[in-house]
Amino acid sequence: MAKASKTSTTKGKAAPARAKAKPAVSNEDPNFALRSLQDALDKKKRYTASEEQLLHFYKQMLLIRRFEEKAGQLYGLGLIGGFCHLYIGQEAVAIGLQSALDSDVDSVITGYRDHGHMLAYGIDPNVIMAELTGRAAGISQGKGGSMHMFSTEHKFYGGHGIVGAQVSLGGGLAFAHQYNEDGGLCLAYFGDGAANQGQVYETMNMAALWKLPIVFVVENNQYAMGTAVSRSSAETEFYRRGTAFRIPGMKVNGMDVLEVRQAAEIAFKYVREGNGPVLMECNTYRYRGHSMSDPAKYRTREEVQGQREKNDPIERLKKELGSAGYDEDKLKEIDKGIRATVADAADFAESSPEPEPGELYTDVLVEEY
Amino acid sequence: MAIELKMPALSPTMEEGTLAKWLVKEGDTVAAGDVLAEIETDKATMEFESIDEGTVGKILVEEGAEEVKVGTVIAILAGEGEDVSAVSAPAAAEEAAPPAQAPAPEATQNAAAPAAKERADDPEIPAGTNMVKLTLREALRDGMAEEMRRDERVFVMGEEVAEYQGAYKVTQGLLDEFGPKRVIDTPITEYGFAGIGTGAAMGGLRPIVEFMTFNFAMQAIDHIINSAAKTNYMSGGQMRCPIVFRGPNGAASRVGAQHSQNYGPWYASVPGLIVIAPYDAQDAKGLLKAAIRTEDPVVFLENELIYGTSFEVAQLDDHVLPIGKARIMREGSDVTIVSYSIAVGIALEAADELAGQGIDAEVLDLRTLRPLDREAVLTSLAKTNRVVIAEEGWPTCSIASEVIAICMEEGFDHLDAPVLRVCNEDVPLPYAANLEKLALIDKERVVAACRKVCYAD
């Protein structure tokens, strides 16, 4: 087994020379037949956002960033325990996709790296932070913690700790949308590591067979814990992995919120028209360790700094806003406001009480027997 | 505003650490993401990154300082536009960790118990053998390494076992010694690699399949039970499956319901499997070696919370322990506490406390859950006439249930009191620190049960 190159990021494997000269996905790619949606995206890569939308995306992404930084601090102080997986670097994926949902009907499900997806709904940061500190005011009443947060009110179905499990559960949510004829779709997120679990493909087959309204989203942040994509995956182009089930794939720059949003528009339309599932690969990068206890020796500091400096989704949007006339001062004000919100959430999460001892026995079952 | 940089908790179990190295000095400006220091935790050396930007005002804890408690202020960062020299040290630099911190595992708290009675000698160790201190983690690694040196057919596979050196560092150093042919990183595909391991065993190899934790072995349980456990029987003894499935089992610290359960009773209910769940480093090593050598499939259940605990281990060449034999960890005459895995530590602490109350408890470590050493349970029962089972797991259909059945069926005449079980609460494990503590077995509950069967209250 060859050692993986430490510096490879967006491409795990040495890509064939042909692919280097052109965009990663080209129309001539003979190996990938199901590319109608990709073609649509290639025609127009980026969503045309209004100024108001741009600002909204920016605020939301910055909220996730600042929230996660604070969560990291609280973990360091021992106020958050167990596993805590931060979403820093990946903000554009959740915001780009979830901003395109029809929040009245659509559902979302993801794994344990879930704080950002919750915040993307506009859920009160206080109740998310209080869940992280395990307090009664937390969104799962302190019983779930970082990995297990849910909001049925928003049709956000969690928050799952078993790698890959959320994909088939997402298939089930899509099944329910179809069964109830509610017009909704399910957005099921999973990682590049999770993409190797067998149940993912069992679900893809059924979803395609039954034309379930689901968008499979691989958040390819290049690593599964300490394993670079090229060390775990024979096919590192995840968007192609639905080909065997005739599911169209899309390869999306997950560090650009406008490209993600554009891809969402295309994919959601296709699914809503009853065509069945879409598989979308969003290439992104996690800046922090896998969880708080990851010594992260599998990649170089330069690699991480390089992503931060050259590819940061928030900086990218900041430039966009700059051209739209937002000066540095205005943006600093926004940041200040968000920092205050997050500081308040931390105070709330630190000062609100732990669950009552009796809560230990509630919610095990719904009914009494 | 000056920012206090505190000693961070860098793992779920970390309470203190060594400030190995400062990578900045006073007066340096830092940006978010810059590495400030290297900190050694119970598992690894970690980089401590700055979250804020500013200027390093004062360094309060020198590099090289050991046993720095989580939460101690280690440096002060001056914010933008702030005068560094005006930044002064806070009054109390030695700040205790906040109370909401994860409860320390019972085993690490030194209860104000009377002087612990000498632990019972292990009959398997010749008197006068030289003893060395080893962590459970190291003992397991050594056990695997010795068997890999001895038998070319033995290999290890699992998630992060090779280049990352093990998610919990149990396979540390194995890749270096044995190379990638025999120490193999797998994708996150438990069902697949458990099947590949099982098939490789059928094909004549001796796989050690590591599950990052046994919670994830649920993805693979079909191969463990339907493929590994049953083929020898179904093939009339032709097709063997000498494989070891190993990894941490049971509750860890604050990782919530999906990552915290004890599968001992699950696997122990399956004919065709060997199930081992050791407590100390010596047993872990000797039994892991036995597990690798046996012709039968073994489920080997470890415990993350004690990976870092040091135990005395006999310096013996090739010390292989018998499977299926319990061990008396502490001799006593009034009550027998039957236990296994992490709960043995709790049982020993309870026994120490009971000694101060005039109750002399015997502690029996089952070590193997299947086949269970009925003989040892019944012999101890005949001696003390009272049994309590201490088990870190749910009570319903547990190993405790099984031990109670054995006592009823074969030891009834010796019983002076009903057999009691002390287990976790019958709920999924909650995340909140206070609820988690309430849900898990502890010394106090074991003491109370022992007093009850001794009619001491």
Ligand SMILES: Cc1ncc(C[n+]2csc(CCOP(=O)(O)OP(=O)(O)O)c2C)c(N)n1
């Ligand atoms: C079935 C299962 N196996 C292993 C784990 C341990 N684990 C948790 S996250 C993770 C890595 C997942 O990587 P990826 O899918 O790429 O998601 P990312 O963490 O990068 O978001 C592993 C191995 C688990 N939780 N569940």
Ligand SMILES: [Mg+2]
């Ligand atoms: Mg990943």
